Every structure is written in C-alpha cells, then in structure tokens.
Amino acid sequence: NAGVTQTPKFRVLKTGQSMTLLCAQDMNHEYMYWYRQDPGMGLRLIHYSVGEGTTAKGEVPDGYNVSRLKKQNFLLGLESAAPSQTSVYFCASSFGSNRGVGYTFGSGTRLTVV
Amino acid sequence: KNEVEQSPQNLTAQEGEFITINCSYSVGISALHWLQQHPGGGIVSLFMLSSGKKKHGRLIATINIQEKHSSLHITASHPRDSAVYICAVNSGGSNYKLTFGKGTLLTVNP
Numbered sequence: 452n453a454g455v456t457q458t459p460k461f462r463v464l465k466t467g468q469s470m471t472l473l474c475a476q477d478m479n480h481e482y483m484y485w486y487r488q489d490p491g492m493g494l495r496l497i498h499y500s501v502g503e504g505t506t507a508k509g510e511v512p513d514g515y516n517v518s519r520l521k522k523q524n525f526l527l528g529l530e531s532a533a534p535s536q537t538s539v540y541f542c543a544s545s546f547g548s549n550r551g552v553g554y555t556f557g558s559g560t561r562l563t564v565v
Numbered sequence: 566k567n568e569v570e571q572s573p574q575n576l577t578a579q580e581g582e583f584i585t586i587n588c589s590y591s592v593g594i595s596a597l598h599w600l601q602q603h604p605g606g607g608i609v610s611l612f613m614l615s616s617g618k619k620k621h622g623r624l625i626a627t628i629n630i631q632e633k634h635s636s637l638h639i640t641a642s643h644p645r646d647s648a649v650y651i652c653a654v655n656s657g658g659s660n661y662k663l664t665f666g667k668g669t670l671l672t673v674n675p
Contacts, residue, residue, distance in 0.1 A: 484662070493569070493651070493665035509662070542610060553598055554663065558607035 453477045457542050457557035464532040464564045472516045472560050474529040474542030480555070483525035485517060488559075494541065501527055519547040520551075532564045568592050571652050571666035577672050584639040586669045588652030591633065598663065599637050600651040601625050608651070633663075642673045 455476045464470055474483065481502050486494040496509030500519040501546060514536060516528045524543075534551040570589045578584055599611040612619050614627040614635070619626050623642075628635040629632040637661070639646055 491667070493667045494653075494663075495665075496662055499662060543608075552598075553610040553613035556600075556608035557609065 455542055455544055455555050455557040457560050459560060460558065461561050464562065466532060466534060466564060468532050469530050469543065469563045472540055474525045476508065476523055476544040478544065478555060480544035480546055484542065485527045486541045487511065489538050489540060498558065501544055534564045536562065537564045538562060551562065569652055569654055569666040571669050573669060575670045578607065578642050580643060580673055580675050582642050584642050585636045586650050588635045588666055588671055589633060591655050592654065592656050594654040594656050596655040597628055597635050598653045599655060602649045602651060633635050643675050644673045647673050
C-alpha cells in the first residue's frame with residue numbers, strides 16, 4: 452500500500468548546503484510534480500515531469516533542479532540552500548491522460564534552512 | 566486575484582453539525598479536486614469531479630460548471646474531520662497541473 456513515498460520526512464540544512472529530495476511512486480503514473488507549501492499561500496508548483504527523461508519548470512523553479520531518470524522516481528535538488536527555501540515540500544503523481552483519476556500526494560518533507 | 570477562491574478561510578463547528586465549504590474559480594476547467602490535509606500531515610485526495618455530485622460516506626461534493634462554483638459538504642461532522650480542506654482545479658492542457666486555493670481550516674469541537 453505504498454503510493455507516493457517521499458524521503459526524507461524532515462531535514463535541517465545550513466545556508467549554502469545542498470540536498471536531494473526523493474519521490475518514488477509505484478502506480479505507473481506518467482506525470483510527477485514537486486510543490487512547496489508555505490503558510491498563508493496555496494501549494495505552488497516548482498517543477499513537473501510528463502514522463503521519464505522529461506522535466507519542466509513550474510511557478511517557482513528558481514533555486515531548484517529536478518531529474519526523472521526512471522519513470523517511478525522524481526528527484527528535487529537544492530544546490531545551495533537559502534532560508535527562503537524553508538518550506539514543506541510535497542511530491543504528487545497522476546496519470547497523463549484524462550482517465551478520471553486524481554492525484555496521489557506524498558506525506559511531505561519539512562525542510563528548514565538556517 | 567487568485568484563480569481559485571475558497572470560503573470561509575476558517576470554520577469552527579460543533580460535533581454533529583452540517584458543514585459547507587465553498588470554492589469559486591475564474592478559469593475554464595476540466596476537473597476540480599477536493600483535498601484534505603490534517604495538521605502536520607500529508608495531503609489526501611477526497612474527490613475529483615467535472616460535473617454533478619459525488620458522495621463518499623459523510624462527504625458530498627457538488628459542482629456547478631456554469632456558475633464556476635463547487636461546494637464540499639460534511640454531514641454529521643466529527644472532531645476527526647478537523648483538517649484543512651483544499652480546492653484545486655485542473656485547467657486542462659497536456660500537463661495537468663493543478664491550481665490551488667489557500668484552503669479552509671475546519672475545527673470540529675466535541
């Protein structure tokens with residue numbers, strides 16, 4: 452009963468450090484997404500992927516990079532963390548066609564940059 | 566102005582009350598989603614709908630495409646329903662990105 456698994460769940464970084472967040476899904480979904488959630492704001496799209504080997508920028512892509520080398524995995528990287536990147540990060544996945552199914556979200560990664 | 570507006574922002578109810586949360590959107594959509602997020606928790610998809618009405622247990626979601634409006638109803642509310650409820654719309658296209666409302670914080674007191 453996996454769905455979308457995010458690792459790690461919590462992380463504290465120092466300014467300038469780098470890290471990678473991993474998202475893995477076992478539902479054979481084509482599309483995968485990375486969102487950030489900040490107080491008082493709705494979820495905002497960072498990057499997304501419409502299939503293995505493809506990535507695209509969302510609303511707030513600056514400071515982040517992504518890769519989708521395998522269909523089931525979508526990695527979000529922070530090359531040089533900044534305090535403004537303190538947030539809760541959610542990964543999600545969905546089928547790529549309108550099959551009448553929704554999105555599946557991971558449980559989130561709470562990142563603090565000090 | 567946000568493309569997706571929810572009301573109210575905060576809602577407090579007594580156990581057993583009937584709850585309504587509203588969502589209005591300003592763009593053409595292919596689907597509307599209702600999501601639930603418990604404090605400090607992950608996000609769970611409750612409904613996806615493009616027309617009419619859906620029901621799951623004590624939860625009912627309706628959508629009026631002409632009026633660009635959706636409602637989420639909770640019957641016989643319970644403290645475990647306390648959560649943030651998020652409306653999101655899919656405006657179609659080839660990438661199926663979601664546009665989110667800011668959420669409604671529901672607190673149900675025993």
